[in-house]
Amino acid sequence: MRKTALVTGILFAMGATAPAMAAGQSEDDWTASNNKKLFQTIDTNGDSVLTQNEVSNYDEIANLFTHLDADGDGELSNREFGEFNPSQATINQAKGKM
Ligand SMILES: [Ca+2]
């Protein structure tokens, strides 16, 4: 009886957390892995920051540049770029270069 109750409890706990994790993962998926790839793709000189010149081929990012540049130093760091949710058009544009 106790064993059955324990197993049921574990299954219940897994069932309760799994959907929450899946939802979080699907939301973070682009930001966590692909956004990093996108960043590296755009960072053509590899200095780990994006300048306005580097993003000039990406209209969406160029337009949002000052908004994304939270500390206003004129460059986008990896962390600042992590706030960016690229549109499908930007994703498609970058995909061929990744
Ligand atoms: Ca750079």
Ligand SMILES: [Ca+2]
């Ligand atoms: Ca900055």
